[in-house]
Amino acid sequence: MDTPESERAANLExxxxxxxxxxxxxxxxxxxxxxxxxxxEETDPNTTYAIDTPPPTxxxxxxxxxxxxxxxxxxxxxxxxxxxxxxxxxxxxxDNGIASERLTEEDLDIRHxxxxxxxxxxxxxxxxxxxxxxxxxxxxxxxxxxxxxxxxKTIEPRVQRISQLSFLDLYEKGREYxxxxxxxxxxxCETAISQVETEDDERHSHFxxxxxxxxxxxxxREEFVISTTRPELIPACxxxxxxxxxEDNQDLVGETARVPxxxxxxPIIADERVDMEKGSGIVxxxxxxxxxxxxxxxxxxxxxxxxxxxxxxxTDLAGDYEGRxxxxxxxxxxxxxxxxxxxxxxxxxxxxxxxxERCDTPVEYRVSKQWYVExxxxxxxxxxxxxxxxWYPEKMFTRYRHWIEGLEWDWLISRQxxxxxxxxxxxxxxxxxxxxxxxxxxxxxxxSDEPPVDACPECGSEEFExxxxxxxxxATSSLTPxxxxxxxxxxxxxxxxxxxxxxxxxxxxxxxxxxxxFWLFHTIVKCYEHTGEVPFDATLINGHVLDENREKMSxxxxxxxxxxxxxxxxxxxxIRFWAASAAVGDDFPYQEKxxxxxxxxxxKLWNASKLIDNLAPADPAxxxxxxxxxxxxxxxxxxxxxxxxxxxxxxxxxxARNRLRTFFWNTFCDDYLEIAKxxxxxxxxxxxxxxxxxxxxxxxxxxxxxxxxxxxQAVYARSEESNSDLESIHTDDWPAPQGxxxxxxxxxxxxEVISALRRYKSENQLPLNADLESVAVHGEIDGFEDAIRDxxxxxxxxxxxxxxxxxxxxxxxxxxxxxxxPKYGSKVGEIDGGIESGEYEIDDEAGVLRVAGExxxxxxxxxxxxxxxxxxxxxxxxxxxxVIVG
RNA sequence: GGGUUGGUGGUCUAGUCUGGUUAUGACACCUCCUUGACAUGGAGGAGGCCGGCAGUUCAAAUCUGCCCCAACCCA
Numbered sequence: 001m002d003t004p005e006s007e008r009a010a011n012l013e014x015x016x017x018x019x020x021x022x023x024x025x026x027x028x029x030x031x032x033x034x035x036x037x038x039x040x041e042e043t044d045p046n047t048t049y050a051i052d053t054p055p056p057t058x059x060x061x062x063x064x065x066x067x068x069x070x071x072x073x074x075x076x077x078x079x080x081x082x083x084x085x086x087x088x089x090x091x092x093x094x095d096n097g098i099a100s101e102r103l104t105e106e107d108l109d110i111r112h113x114x115x116x117x118x119x120x121x122x123x124x125x126x127x128x129x130x131x132x133x134x135x136x137x138x139x140x141x142x143x144x145x146x147x148x149x150x151x152x153k154t155i156e157p158r159v160q161r162i163s164q165l166s167f168l169d170l171y172e173k174g175r176e177y178x179x180x181x182x183x184x185x186x187x188x189c190e191t192a193i194s195q196v197e198t199e200d201d202e203r204h205s206h207f208x209x210x211x212x213x214x215x216x217x218x219x220x221r222e223e224f225v226i227s228t229t230r231p232e233l234i235p236a237c238x239x240x241x242x243x244x245x246x247e248d249n250q251d252l253v254g255e256t257a258r259v260p261x262x263x264x265x266x267p268i269i270a271d272e273r274v275d276m277e278k279g280s281g282i283v284x285x286x287x288x289x290x291x292x293x294x295x296x297x298x299x300x301x302x303x304x305x306x307x308x309x310x311x312x313x314x315t316d317l318a319g320d321y322e323g324r325x326x327x328x329x330x331x332x333x334x335x336x337x338x339x340x341x342x343x344x345x346x347x348x349x350x351x352x353x354x355x356x357e358r359c360d361t362p363v364e365y366r367v368s369k370q371w372y373v374e375x376x377x378x379x380x381x382x383x384x385x386x387x388x389x390x391w392y393p394e395k396m397f398t399r400y401r402h403w404i405e406g407l408e409w410d411w412l413i414s415r416q417x418x419x420x421x422x423x424x425x426x427x428x429x430x431x432x433x434x435x436x437x438x439x440x441x442x443x444x445x446x447x448s449d450e451p452p453v454d455a456c457p458e459c460g461s462e463e464f465e466x467x468x469x470x471x472x473x474x475a476t477s478s479l480t481p482x483x484x485x486x487x488x489x490x491x492x493x494x495x496x497x498x499x500x501x502x503x504x505x506x507x508x509x510x511x512x513x514x515x516x517x518f519w520l521f522h523t524i525v526k527c528y529e530h531t532g533e534v535p536f537d538a539t540l541i542n543g544h545v546l547d548e549n550r551e552k553m554s555x556x557x558x559x560x561x562x563x564x565x566x567x568x569x570x571x572x573x574x575i576r577f578w579a580a581s582a583a584v585g586d587d588f589p590y591q592e593k594x595x596x597x598x599x600x601x602x603x604k605l606w607n608a609s610k611l612i613d614n615l616a617p618a619d620p621a622x623x624x625x626x627x628x629x630x631x632x633x634x635x636x637x638x639x640x641x642x643x644x645x646x647x648x649x650x651x652x653x654x655x656a657r658n659r660l661r662t663f664f665w666n667t668f669c670d671d672y673l674e675i676a677k678x679x680x681x682x683x684x685x686x687x688x689x690x691x692x693x694x695x696x697x698x699x700x701x702x703x704x705x706x707x708x709x710x711x712x713q714a715v716y717a718r719s720e721e722s723n724s725d726l727e728s729i730h731t732d733d734w735p736a737p738q739g740x741x742x743x744x745x746x747x748x749x750x751x752e753v754i755s756a757l758r759r760y761k762s763e764n765q766l767p768l769n770a771d772l773e774s775v776a777v778h779g780e781i782d783g784f785e786d787a788i789r790d791x792x793x794x795x796x797x798x799x800x801x802x803x804x805x806x807x808x809x810x811x812x813x814x815x816x817x818x819x820x821x822p823k824y825g826s827k828v829g830e831i832d833g834g835i836e837s838g839e840y841e842i843d844d845e846a847g848v849l850r851v852a853g854e855x856x857x858x859x860x861x862x863x864x865x866x867x868x869x870x871x872x873x874x875x876x877x878x879x880x881x882x883v884i885v886g
Numbered sequence: 887g888g889g890u891u892g893g894u895g896g897u898c899u900a901g902u903c904u905g906g907u908u909a910u911g912a913c914a915c916c917u918c919c920u921u922g923a924c925a926u927g928g929a930g931g932a933g934g935c936c937g938g939c940a941g942u943u944c945a946a947a948u949c950u951g952c953c954c955c956a957a958c959c960c961a
Contacts, residue, residue, distance in 0.1 A: 015924095200961085352961090398890060399959065406889095406960065513891095517959070544958085548897090552957075581899075581912085586892080587957065593913055594898065596926085603926060611923035658900080658911070670928075677922060755929090762919060762929040769921045791921085817906040821944055828944040832907095 010713035018571030047085035055092030078702035097473030160443035187312035188361035227279030288365035420470025428456035429463035478522035574598030616686035628783025630688035632747035678790035750784035779881025
């Protein structure tokens with residue numbers, strides 16, 4: 001009977017079969033908890049690398065952004081796990097908030113209004129759980145080195161406790177307040193929302209020119225016209241504004257206007273916030289049409305006329321229109337204005353409307369009592385905190401700075417929703433004094449739990465009202481560093497503690513560039529206020545994956561590429577190799593053909609490993625002395641290791657990837673392996689081969705975790721035989737330079753000679769293993785003669801002490817412009833001209849070049865000679881050698 | 887409307903901060919070749935006025951200004 005693929009021991013037989021092998025390792029890594037974080041309080045924070053990854057919103061399926069973002073994080077996690085020590089790569093789900101409520105409503109085709117609160121919450125948990133399970137499965141299929149024991153959901157009780165602790169702490173620090181003020185309101189979701197939750201959307205609408213009569217005994221004129229896109233707000237009109245420099249309309253200032261149809265009278269006021277360019281330059285101010293109306297309401301102490309309620313239904317202030325939706329009222333009012341002769345013009349326009357990002361409903365502005373976190377007074381601190389972090393790429397800091405500089409509102413954190421984390425607050429029924437829950441009893445739900453006091457400390461009343469609001473999503477998701485570090489209140493010592501203080505501040509915060517302004521910002525605000533520290537040493541901003549035409553993927557465009565489909569087609573390792581191709585922070589397109597480069601690399605690595613396995617024993621002893629060619633390879637390897645380590649420490653994944661690929665493919669496979677084939681009996685070569693191979697596997701491991709693990713287990717790991725715990729390559733040590741010294745120049749020259757001989761064979765249509773009678777080389781190839789002879793099948797290799805008999809003539813003269821320029825300035829043009837026209841003289845005796853009346857010293861120019869060889873055989877030239885093939 | 891970032895062979899990209907005359911690599915294309923692993927491999931080749939215009943400079947993909955295009959953020 002066949003052994004199931006998943007249980008087959010690793011070996012190098014046959015071709016590489018990613019489909020079976022990748023699934024096998026993903027399963028074992030999870031089963032054997034290879035990536036479990038094992039640090040404790042005692043662990044040195046300097047050798048602990050902790051990532052705080054923003055938990056994905058539970059809103060559906062895995063997209064390319066998740067794949068790309070997590071792959072980048074995984075590069076960092078895997079490199080640091082090998083290089084530094086303990087790594088925490090946690091995972092969370094953001095299943096708390098409006099997004100998950102809407103998901104539930106859509107999934108079950110229900111409305112939250114039709115359910116009792118607890119019942120709806122239960123449904124949310126169920127729906128989210130299903131989505132989370134399938135998401136987890138897909139994440140594990142990406143092979144990320146996440147510690148699956150270290151996960152959280154933002155709705156779980158532990159996180160609820162942390163959220164409520166955070167609320168109480170900020171309240172005690174005087175950083176939170178409750179205030180009745182205008183706030184952005186979503187009539188569909190029936191909750192206040194914050195500014196960052198709105199976005200602009202283009203909508204078709206009409207501009208309506210409406211006549212207002214001027215009231216009073218002796219008006220300067222009969223009427224004036226205002227333009228509005230929202231006639232349904234006319235009953236809410238509280239004043240009319242004119243710009244103070246608007247000469248045409250100055251006569252109106254100080255007069256009173258009569259609102260058409262509704263008949264109430266409002267003052268006409270001068271204010272420089274009026275946009276004179278728009279319409280007639282006269283505008284009405286309502287409760288509330290836009291943000292400017294709010295500013296006017298505050299600046300001029302205007303009354304409130306609330307004509308639209310929380311469900312976008314007209315109130316009794318709208319008279320006959322009461323009970324209609326804003327849409328219906330708009331049409332009806334326009335008709336009635338026309339009938340009454342007030343409508344002067346009506347034209348179609350397209351304009352931007354603020355809508356709620358979760359449901360695309362145009363938002364309203366409503367006065368309501370809400371909780372705020374005060375942030376405007378600490379802008380300088382938050383800017384300073386952001387500047388303390390390392391930004392990768394650095395330029396992304398600008399976005400953060402501009403965001404903070406442009407802040408105009410404190411952070412509204414209360415939401416009138418069902419499923420969320422409740423505010424741990426009750427209010428005195430008589431005097432409205434807030435009663436905070438006690439820290440020990442958190443999490444609490446004021447709707448079902450009792451307040452911690454029997455009587456109001458202010459007025460003695462014994463009646464309390466529970467706060468019904470829940471926290472804004474970001475009030476919780478801004479706490480992820482504290483959640484991951486196990487932040488809590490210790491009642492005995494009366495201070496905040498962390499289960500894992502060694503993790504905080506976190507080493508890395510990865511995220512897309514679109515959420516710098518709210519998610520990252522809010523996280524810094526919260527953690528900074530709680531701990532007085534910046535929560536992250538560094539932040540890594542990933543770009544977006546675009547479609548093959550460089551356009552943003554979106555459902556409406558239908559150009560979304562689902563990661564599942566890509567993973568079905570291509571090895572995860574190949575996808576990872578592609579993901580490493582873009583500079584961090586840059587958007588880049590997904591093109592299927594780019595994945596073939598990764599596939600080819602996997603095959604190359606596999607095949608090279610097979611060859612090495614045939615050429616040398618797995619663990620050869622180190623010889624006393626290495627031969628030149630082998631020492632050369634290991635010295636080059638040292639330098640690659642050093643470069644790679646530097647790149648990875650700087651999160652330069654693309655640079656590291658390209659450096660490693662070039663060295664592995666060109667230098668190692670194309671050059672060294674071919675030579676090694678002819679030297680398999682040499683203990684020196686055997687040792688170098690194996691050392692390089694082990695090192696390559698380790699260097700590739702962060703990028704190609706599956707194939708390197710398979711080869712590692714097949715060849716080097718002992719866990720298979722000893723039946724002990726898995727000795728994964730991913731928990732092995734990152735290679736360090738071994739200090740090999742070699743004549744790198746001679747090695748380079750030798751490789752040039754080999755290249756030249758290959759080209760010679762290729763051009764003469766000879767097989768590469770064709771024998772060459774005799775070859776003479778003039779150039780520094782000390783110690784590499786045998787290598788050249790063997791790999792190129794040269795019968796007789798001669799190293800010439802003197803250049804071969806050649807006649808030379810000057811082909812060109814290269815000038816060293818970087819020294820020539822500063823020295824001769826504008827004379828350079830003449831010098832160039834002199835050389836071009838042949839009006840120059842080379843004085844070999846003095847070692848100078850005379851041109852354009854100047855004498856250029858030896859180090860300023862280089863004479864390129866055209867060599868022609870008149871002896872036997874054919875001459876081949878390389879950068880630093882001359883080769884004669886006999 | 888304001889700001890940020892980017893525009894390099896057919897495609898993707900390195901190089902731009904720190905200016906130096908031969909602009910990197912991959913994919914695709916063309917020609918040739920069975921090196922003891924890999925033909926899904928190897929050796930070669932063709933393909934670029936570095937978005938446009940002006941300026942600074944002996945010298946500009948690189949610095950400056952303006953313009954065009956795209957993405958993102960903010961109005």
